[in-house]
Every structure is written in structure tokens, then in C-alpha cells.
Amino acid sequence: MKTYTYTEKKDTRSGFGAGLAELGRTNPNVVALCADLIGSLKMDEFIKENPERFFQIGIAEANMMGIAAGLTIGGKIPFTGTFANFSTGRVYDQIRQSIAYSGKNVKICASHAGLTLGEDGATHQILEDIGLMKMLPGMVVINPCDYNQTKAATIAIADYDGPVYLRFGRPSVPIFTPADQKFEIGKAIKFTEGTDVTIVATGHLVWEALEASKALHEAGISAEVINIHTIKPLDDKAILDSVAKTGCIVTAEEHNHLGGLGESVARVLAQHRPTPQEFVATNDTFGESGTPAQLMDKYGLNSEAIQNAVKKVLKRK
């Protein structure tokens, strides 16, 4: 079995910051906006190098989305930066009407997604954002898994013409994907080949899925781990091809099971190849304060939870 290791941990938001800085150097149409969270979004480098292409909006996310939509009229490629909650729920109708329905080329870049922002608690821990954003017609939804993938995704979405929701996080997580990767929107990545079960994971749960597959391997279970970084458009083929072989699937995400990756996968399976599925996701709940590791444990979003889900789904084959 192919195994993955890491030598360094970093936060995915820093991958976004690095990607944005690189875009600042290579794409003169890229502009950035922020609502009083420059440091948290790691936008400092872009701002230092391109002060005239940065817009400090103040604490006014609705205004930021509208201004971003307006900046596209004239050929700019706006990247907005704030926390995931304030990037989505806070400004849903502004995104819906001025960006999605109007077909504007805005990149909504959202940090501190999910439970792993930790101590700030439920007011800041959105677990519904994937659902909100994937329901908007035409919206691309991406949740990369480590620093390198987030950097590559940030760079790639500038070349895609249309609205994108890019979701990343605060905690330091292992870097296990290559620095020189080419990011293809909508293309799943197979990390391990397996025959007993498919594990489809997104964001911070991808590393946990790889850890789970190692432990499962030792227990004689062969898991195929697929990274779905793009929840919409979903790589139906990669999922269907894998379950054709394994006959069961576990989905894993740092999100509510209602509206998340798991439901998107379930729709594809229901339509094309009904398959037993288990969900590693939060169970229709808000989060709370705590350390990221405590929260991932309490809400069942780690390697152990994935292993348990695998054992459960295997029995349903």
C-alpha cells in the first residue's frame, strides 16, 4: 500500500496567502479585498507588494461582496477574504444575486472553516457553508486538504472564469501533497488503491483518511482513499469507478452531514449505483469552544471515526 508521510505542518490559510502573493506577481488583474482580517487570512504579502490592488473594506462583508462583484465589471479578478461564516451565511443574498446569478468572476476565499478554528466557538465555526454554496447555481466549491493543495488551488481558480468558493482553515496540518502539483478543478485525486472500501474525503479530513487507511491495512482491510477537493462540480466518475470495485463507501468532511460532500456523493450513487455509504461529518449540530483536536474527537471527525465508519459500512455490503 502506498503510504504518505510529512515533514512539516502548516495551516491551509497560509497556502492561500502564498498563492495570492504569487498571483499578485503573475496576474495584474487579480485584486484582493478584506473585511478587517488581513492577518487571519494571511494576505499581508499580497498587500505589501500590491498596495494599490488591495481594498480594506472594514467590518462590512455585505459591502465587500457587492464591491467585488462591481470590480469584475472592468475585468478585475477579485479575491475576497474573511472567515467562512462571514463569507457565506452573513452575505448569502449578496452572493446569490450580485455574484452567482449575475455570473461574476469573484473568488470567495474563506478561512477558519469548520470546527478546527477552535476556541472562538460556534458563532465562528460554520458547518453549513459547503451546503449553502453548492446550492447556488454555477458556484464552484473547493475545499483543499493541505498547504500545498490550497496554494495550488488559489492559483488555479484565477484562471477559471466564474464564481468560486474556496474553503480553508486555521490549524496546522501535515503537508503531504507535492509543492509542484497542478490543480485541476473538479478532478478527484486517488491517494491509495484499495479493494474493500472507498474513502472519499475533503479538506482536513483527507489526512485523517490516510491515517485511517494505514490502520485498516494493518487490520487486513484494503481502503481506496480518494481526495475530493472540488465538491462542485463533483467528479462522479472517480467515485463510481471506485465503488464499482469496492462496493461500499465512507465520506469524510468537516461539515454537517446535511448539505455536505456526503450528500453530494449519495445523490450520485442513488442515481447511478446504489451503494452502502457511511458519513463522517457532524450530526446536525453547532460546534463549541475547545481545542481543534478535542473538537474533532468529540464530534467524530478523525481517523478513528473513519475507521469505525469503515467497519460499519463493510457489514452492510
Place this chain on the structure above:
Amino acid sequence: MPNIKELTDLTTQVRRDIIRMVHKVNSGHPGGSLGCAEFFVSLYQELMETKDGFDMDGIGEDLFFLSNGHISPVYYSVLARSGYFPVEELNTFRLINTRLQGHPTTHEGLPGIRIASGSLGQGMSVAIGAAQAKKLNNDDHLVYSLHGDGELQEGQNWEAIMYASAKKVDNLISTVDLNQQQIDGSTDDVLPMGSLRAKFEAFGWTVLDIEKGNDIEAVIKGMKEAKSLTGKGKPVCVLLHTVMGNGIDFMMHTHAWHGKAPNDEQLANGLAQNPETLGDY
């Protein structure tokens, strides 16, 4: 009624609570909390008429809503030291399974809290609704609210400000923590807001400045005056001039301590500047 010495001692203890809470979990927001210590102490010890115990509806008592929920440390400390819950519970701030969430919440049932806050800009609308409910109930008690100055950049505030005067919500005193700081810098660096007095007045509010927002006597005097201005057909805005990080010299006057915890050495230094009065939790 407590005397000024007692209130000053309590304020010093609250400052200790704030930095100890934030230090323990290496997260939270000391800057705005410290700047509002005198305001909270005045509110809960001197100004608000409250009943014993806590019930959500708060009929027959004054209510307070914290819109800038990130300054939960000062809120929790003053609530605890005003008898809403055991002072020892401050030990659990931001820990897993706590009632003292990073930002105030009703979800965990902490006595004293009537609405979740943390996502900025929503508290004034809630305070207005509660004030209108009081009118419907023929309850002549007041509703107080607190807002950050940076927070006023959120547009919802201005919808609320417009509404409150149009609908003559004159049982409401909304205070702005005018510390002139937010996360990315001073409010003037991030998004200058010009004269808040002129803006509130243009929107039909009665406005009162408390220039010495970290002087407990000045705060009490100013808030009593604000109280005397209620019931006259207009909502009342208090512009409370405070210093972010007040009472701990290296934290003062800078946005740097908006949301950063002190390390061990800085904690010791801050505590030395605020000797124990009522006893640490």
C-alpha cells in the same frame, strides 16, 4: 449601593480575571475587555435594576445586550462577580464543554446571557426588539446595549439606528466602545467613520459623550445622565471614550492586544499592575 472604593476594587479584580482567563487558554480578547471594565461594573453594580436570579424574558427588570461578543471575558467576569454564576466557573473559559464559550451563547444556558453574539453587527437590532417587547408589556424598564466602534462599520447597525428613532424606541441606551481600535489597526486606518455624534444625531438619536470612559465615577455620572434622557421620544446613544487594554500599560492604546493572550511573563507583569482585591477565582 457599593461605594466608589468598592467599585474600583471590583474593577481591578475584573481586570485580573480578564487576563487570567485569556492567558490560561492562550486565546480570547483582552484589549476591548479591559477597556470596558468600568462600564460593565457600573452597569451591573450601580445602574441596572435587576431581579434576583435569571430568567430569559427579563420582565420587570433592565436588560443588557453585548453586541461585540468577543469581549466576553469582561462580561463573564462581571456576571460572575454580580452573582449570576459561580466565580470559579471563570476557570472554564473557552474549554471544551464549558458554559463560558468563546463568544456569549444561550445554547449552553449560561445565566445572564439572552442572545448569542460574536458575529458582529447584530446586537442593536435585538436590543430594539427587546425594548419594543417591553413597551408591549407595559414594562417601563430599560434596555442597554454595547457595540464596538469598528463594529459600527457593519451596515445592519445603520438599519437599526434608522429604525430605532423612526419608531421612537426611547427605552434604549446603546453605548459605543469608542476605543478607536479594531483588528487590522486603528478605526481611522481601516475605515474612518467621521463623527459618530453627527451620524447618530442625523439619524435622530440623543447623543451623549462620556469622555473619561475608564473613570468609574465619570461613567456612572454619564450613564445616569443617559438614563435621565430616556422616555423622551428618542433612543439614546452614549459615546464611551475608552482606552483599549486599559489598566495594563503594555496593552494600552494599541490594536495589537485586540485578540492576543499574554504569555506567562506578561501575565505576571499585568497582574502586578493590578493587585488582588476581592480574591482571584
